[in-house]
Amino acid sequence: MLPQRSRLSVLVFLLPPLALYGIAVLLPIFQSLFLSFFDWDGISPMLFVGFENYIRMFTGDTVFWIAFRNTLGYVVICLVLQLGGALIVASLLTLLRRGREVVKTLYILPAVISTVAIAFLFQRIYSLDPEGLINQVLEFIGLGNLQNAWLSDVGTVLAAVSVPEGWRFTGLYMLIIYAALLAVPAELEEAAKLDGASWWQTFWRIRFPYIRPVWITTTIIATTNALRGFDIPYLLTNGGPGQSSELLTTYMYKTAFTSTNYGYASTISVFVVVECLVAVGLIFLLLRRKADA
Template sequence: MLPYRSKLSVALFLAPPLLLYGAAVLLPIGQSLVLSLFSWDGITEMQFVGLDNYRFMLTGDPVFWRTFLNQLGYVAICLVLQLGGGLVVASLLASLTRGREVIKVLYLLPAVISTVAIAFLFNRVYAVHPQGLVNGLLGAVGLDGWERPWLSDVNTVLAAVSTPEGWRFIGIYMVIIYAALIAVPQELAEAASLDGANAWHIFRHIRFPHIRPVWLTTTIMATTYALRGFDIPYLLTNGGPGQSSELVTTYMYKTAFTSTNYGYASTLAVFIVVECLVAVGLLVAMLRRRADA
């Protein structure tokens, strides 16, 4: 539909980012896909094994399935904190008349703090000796029985390493959702209020349907980022104790750089890419079905 000159201009502007994306993203994915068909320790000659790495991953590696289940739990906690917390804060922010900018800055600060600094911060927050913030607060309110070594208890470590990641990005999703909420036509909410609708009905039937496309985008962003989560769990526990907080990403890293099994590590990397694509497809299909309903 564009004239030739406009098409040429669009192509010229799109070419640099597309080339950069291809070199930085698509090319490594292709290399991982090829390498996943080989057995290679990084030094000796590569040996072609076909689909044996995939067969071992799916049927012969119990550690992989443990890390996969951990990854699902990690994603669930991150989504609840990031999207649920972001939606609640954005809704409260939309009702304020003063102090909005200060609150937005405070919630956005964690997103610009170094990952290493956040890991050290939460390592201190969860500490037992000297007593960290979490155990100190529990003791202060009389819940001494709940005090525990959060990062070395197999029952709590996964939630403990997921919480910093969820807390870190609440501000980003809060700002995105807040921008969508304030764009909802105010007269619709006022008309519904005059008809007797309460705040929940206004949000459910007016505001949320209007922000559904933004909600889909933020859900995809948060899900794919959580599926690729690596740094904070690795820095806090290195996957321990045992494999209680081991994720597919940390397992892939150790397989490549500790076990020097680059072929199988590439198989895990390909799985992470496929996992993200499947998650995006399921989210789009589910939210579109609800919208059509």
């Protein structure tokens, strides 16, 4: 639909970012795919093993499946906190008459704090000796028997490493959803109120369908970010105790840089990429189907 000169201009401006994307993103993915067919320690000559790494990953590596299960749990907790919290806060912000900017700033603040600082902060919050914030609150309200070493208990550690990640990005997604809610035509909501619709009916029948495209995009961003989550779980527990908080990303990192098995680590990285692509496809399929229903 553009004239020839305009198409050429668009192409000229698109080439640099596309080239940068290809070098920084696509090339490493293809390199990982290539390395996944080899046994290589980073120094010795590479030994071609074909699909042996993939067979080992799917049939002979129990740690991989533990990490995969933990990753799914990690993603679920992060999405509930990030998307659920973001939607609730964004909806409440539309009702707030004063102090909106202060609230938005406070919620977005964790996203700009150093990851290391967040990890150390939550180490202190979860601490049992000396008592961290959670255990102090439990003691104060008379539930001292529930005090726990949250990062050392195999029953709580996965949730404990997931909460900081969920808390960290809730404000970012809140801003995206809040901007989408502001774009909902006020006359539609006013018409619904005149027809006697409740707040929930107005939200579910008018607001949410209107922001559905933004919700789909936000869900995809949050899901892929959670599937690639690494820094906070690694800093808090390094996958421990045992493999109770081991994620695919932490397992991949340790396989590459601790065990120096770059071929097998590349196999895991390929799986992570495929996992993200499958997740994006499922999100589109499920949410689009609900939109069409």
